[in-house]
Amino acid sequence: MDKTAVAVVGASGYTGAELLRLLIGHPRVQLVGLYARRAAGERLPDRFPQFAGRLDLPIEPFSVDDVAARARVAFSCLPHGESSPIVAQLYQRGLTVLDLSADFRLRDPAAYATWYGHPGDPLCREALYGLPELADPARPFRGARLIAVPGCYPTAALLALSPLVRAGLVAAAGIVVDAKSGVSGAGRTPSAATHFPEIAEGVRAYKIAGTHRHTAEIEQELGTSGIVLTPHLLPMSRGILATCYAEPTDPARPAEAYADWLAAFYRDRPFISVVPTPPDTAHVRGSNRAHLFATLDPRARRVIAMAAIDNLVKGASGQAIQCMNLALGFAETDGLDAIALFP
Amino acid sequence: MDKTAVAVVGASGYTGAELLRLLIGHPRVQLVGLYARRAAGERLPDRFPQFAGRLDLPIEPFSVDDVAARARVAFSCLPHGESSPIVAQLYQRGLTVLDLSADFRLRDPAAYATWYGHPGDPLCREALYGLPELADPARPFRGARLIAVPGCYPTAALLALSPLVRAGLVAAAGIVVDAKSGVSGAGRTPSAATHFPEIAEGVRAYKIAGTHRHTAEIEQELGTSGIVLTPHLLPMSRGILATCYAEPTDPARPAEAYADWLAAFYRDRPFISVVPTPPDTAHVRGSNRAHLFATLDPRARRVIAMAAIDNLVKGASGQAIQCMNLALGFAETDGLDAIALFP
Amino acid sequence: MDKTAVAVVGASGYTGAELLRLLIGHPRVQLVGLYARRAAGERLPDRFPQFAGRLDLPIEPFSVDDVAARARVAFSCLPHGESSPIVAQLYQRGLTVLDLSADFRLRDPAAYATWYGHPGDPLCREALYGLPELADPARPFRGARLIAVPGCYPTAALLALSPLVRAGLVAAAGIVVDAKSGVSGAGRTPSAATHFPEIAEGVRAYKIAGTHRHTAEIEQELGTSGIVLTPHLLPMSRGILATCYAEPTDPARPAEAYADWLAAFYRDRPFISVVPTPPDTAHVRGSNRAHLFATLDPRARRVIAMAAIDNLVKGASGQAIQCMNLALGFAETDGLDAIALFP
């Protein structure tokens, strides 16, 4: 069976490296090019020593012609704003493109001015929001050529909340998402905020009170507004735990109804487990799985729903590959069946 | 000036050691005895090497007569259920007693059966809840002889929320406290849940949905019920961050009103700072300070209030010393003026 | 192609779980049974939630008959002293057995009294020491039925040192191995020494000055005595870095000769990379690779050789699978080709 040629654009950061880690083990694809701006000219192991002896490819300067000539599928890990023009070109050249930036996640181009401070690309109207477990059956992945891979916080929050909201088990209004993230979500570029001694042995929130851009994605996909998203930075490299609070539509419903519904909703989905106790991000590290949990606080009449994912896998690169698998008609789990690395 | 003789009962765990660390530097007290059950017979540095060369005291088996003969003040760091009979005896012998267990925190003895599964000690009616910044002026600390030192989660949650609730800025109903704790809050006894590889690089909630006993304290002190308390365990040793969500009574009130009110409320309190950005537990580590923050999420019409404390200091041993200072008429900051250790 | 039936005995600890993680992805084997003493009766995901939805097997009480009836290959992750009688029985029943304990690593049964305080099993004379990269060509792995999988410290130290000693580039006498280990090497049983707050933000040595049992293995395989092995415990879960010091036989030899020789020696070995800068354990986490480095300190006339491995993979379970692959004639990298999980 011929392998599909894939290229990674923006290969110098953590999501790029994570794509490479996963694509190497993918049975249906062949990596044909790595592209980056600053890192162009380096070889991959110079930048990411974990590839030493395994993938000694050069990192090349990006060229649409070059990518289009070599690859049928392209992943873009470029920053938002930089990604859309390149993605648009690759898309117009006929490639299937998976964009890990935010540039195509919002369906309304006008929303970009509000949330991102720059105009949206009109092409975002055509993009498919790449959260397969929650996708609209009317818009199949098979054959999709432009997929906007969701953000890490939205993936976690939506997996925990969407089935409950859609089924009317909880109110769509008044939802609070208190999210805890590892530092790799901030990327590989060093900053004062992510310097080791500033992170170790501490925890803090950031971009709170409606200022984190992922709020827009969560609201769009839940079909509501007024979501509270409070991201926190924790002293760990990977993982997102979303602890979500919502009001039950019927406070008399038994506590187990919420987890039961999640289990039923995701029954056939290969990457979702509803676990019997509050999930731990350590148990999904390095895997494309989400561990979910939900219950009712009967005294407070509040539903608590949780999702633990690896922000670089199910929250980014793994989900991108899952989307590619579905778009190209591969098995959904191809290249994604590794067990989490614990401890 | 004569120094006051103090004893520590239950000196073998983290809160006991933290008391010793702070008491050594206290200008008005003299440590006259350390008592423990299992560790009796050891010397302090055998158990806690940080005291090598500094406090080479023996850990002795507990005896009421012995403590009463030597000390005027006793701190109890015994586990709940074990603490109350010993505290009661020391109290009856005329000592000033600061109890770090939960045995006297709830004012209603009957509540203990519900939350702790054992009867309450009727003496709890006489105990003063030792959160000085929020104390009832009608019940002064000066001269108090039985003080129940609050739990770590309640200290953080109440410092952030109480002024807002009392002033009617937020509703007392429908409050969510999403709390993030370091592992030292679980004590020094090893367990599967606190084994290093089970904690590192992960985060999880525990005792959720109204099952954590600190819920009762928070509700008692806020004068409400139906609080959601969701404790999480983080890969750090010290620190609690309480991220609290509440409904504003007037959504049109400006966002800065909440922090302004906290700053006004705590204006003269030596251990409280309202900080300009979301607080980080790393910035209070080892100190008795609380860093607070509050704002409004205008889109969601929700107030977000945060407190960062060191769970072993302001959340336990430091607060106990603060209470002692007030009870004995010392300066409130005696022995507690160290700057946080950062990084 | 029929898959080979394998069983894991002692499946309740970290090395057991790591074997399962790797065996699930192995193309040539079929897992037919998990056995443990204390955990018998549980299902695997109860004990290791990372397997939720992936491997919902029961953990069964061990029985030789049962294992022999089901499996052709058995891995033992039992503690030393407990492992040898069970391994001996399985071996006598004709299974290929890979023992991850120390019970068959030393070739001289009498050495066990000295180092382990109990008699050795005479069968240890027949066991093959399972470090394939350094194996004696006269004792091929193909067909071996009893393989003693090396300890984690010896694997790291020997990979860095053996080629240099064998080639006479460094003296066999006077070698110092300063080793830094993650905490998972201590197993999953909680202890005061491995309680999270006792490990975080600190580093200490343990079992120094010739008291760590792995010293015997290193000396046996280097064919020398008087090795200094100083193990240190670091605040991380996985990884061993061995920093080794040895005297060059010719101080005038250029510094690059040492790395060059390592590269030449391991030229065709799939799991070894000689890297251009001192290796980081983070770059091999979760993989069966070793990153090596060597140079001369010309001022001090000392050779410094380093190896970074994942103690649970190349230092235990991955190496066990590598040995099985060779013993059964599979490709050496079967099931072991994952890239390290970084960050």
Place this chain on the structure above:
Amino acid sequence: MDKTAVAVVGASGYTGAELLRLLIGHPRVQLVGLYARRAAGERLPDRFPQFAGRLDLPIEPFSVDDVAARARVAFSCLPHGESSPIVAQLYQRGLTVLDLSADFRLRDPAAYATWYGHPGDPLCREALYGLPELADPARPFRGARLIAVPGCYPTAALLALSPLVRAGLVAAAGIVVDAKSGVSGAGRTPSAATHFPEIAEGVRAYKIAGTHRHTAEIEQELGTSGIVLTPHLLPMSRGILATCYAEPTDPARPAEAYADWLAAFYRDRPFISVVPTPPDTAHVRGSNRAHLFATLDPRARRVIAMAAIDNLVKGASGQAIQCMNLALGFAETDGLDAIALFP
């Protein structure tokens, strides 16, 4: 008693902040000015929130006249090369100056070209090397006006080794110092090497084989050459553990002789403890203490000596204050008597 006016130049980094933390609690000094280049114009709590509510001083641009007008004592935390001209000016204006950079640590100005790549300041001949426990009695601290505060690695290595070398218990030749450091030693400026995800869960050596500049200091103070210094970066913020290997001059000397001699040598020193088991950096965190240990590996005939310090305290700012105390005739422990913060 009048307090001595002190200023801190280079107050924007970790050693500057650590000085401030300690000086605030010092009974004999008054902080009269903070100076920095980049951070000038900020207030201290903007840069270091741990000072919120405690030390709300402005950070001012440096001026010799200003410092000389206000302060009698100045600490310089400027980088090497930048520090010496400023220190020289302050010294010439009659201040007592404690330089935390390397600019005056080497006694031979010519050595700077070799190790630092820039000329040395001839004034280095007059500076006192500020390691009080090992100082030459012929050069008293009392009255010294220019003190070069030692580096963190030299402090740890010398405390463990110097008494043994001086007494002839170990050979001065052939010493290996394998050192493990927390990340704060690299300062507060973010870099790719100290980005949280690059450090967490890993360990690596850097500047090995005679390339770390602290090698020169260790050799100078031991009066030898050919020391091997191998620094390692660990996933922790503070702490240095130096594990030192040396040859005993008499292999028949009992193992306890080495620790006994260290204990005797440091008998009256307030900051040194010889501990009964290998020391842990966690037990000296935040304190000016050193925990030492030494023994013989009888099989290998090698002495192993260890020192654990906090790199920012005994390895930098605490030691600077200790030197100031001695220079000004204060009690040696003034401002430095805090117990380590553990856990």
